[in-house]
Amino acid sequence: LAKTTQPISMDSYEGQEVNITCSHNNIATNDYITWYQQFPSQGPRFIIQGYKTKVTNEVASLFIPADRKSSTLSLPRVSLSDTAVYYCLFNTGTASKLTFGTGTRLQVTL
């Protein structure tokens, strides 16, 4: 079963760039890496997904090195509304468990 490791918490000021790294040493060939955001009293929400190199969308960038043993979610110019828990998760092509880690609690302040 693939497992992920993330920092438990991070603090940032509004307007800064935040980088959250997830380690996944035993990622399988078919695994994609997906990041979700969760606010209190809500279900997780998809942010970004990638397989290798760099992916960018309107809210974030995802950097995946060649060995794919880690990935970094980059949030540019965070605001107070980005305060949430961020999870990295494997999507696999086999019937494995889609398991979330404990996530990273990001606190953004003025």
Added chain:
Amino acid sequence: EAGVAQSPRYKIIEKRQSVAFWCNPISGHATLYWYQQILGQGPKLLIQFQNNGVVDDSQLPKDRFSAERLKGVDSTLKIQPAKLEDSAVYLCASSLIFAGGRTGANVLTFGAGSRLTVL
């Protein structure tokens, strides 16, 4: 498009009672998941359906939990009898397809969850 609907949003019961949660996934989504999220932890997968068949239920406590997905659309998760440690948020999610290979990258859409408190 409408999101994943769940009900009830909140439920308080006493231990040894039973409870049922309902989920209506996004239209056309073949795969449905039930997760349990205990306060301060990440969601834990309980069961996964592909259409109306079970793909994975290895982490479902089958002595007290049961789930079904009638006609491959709506799903119900039941707990009977409930224990104190079942207090959690029960999240339902759906995705288009559980595809294989490098092109298989399913994205989950979650409902708001059903918060269960067992006294």
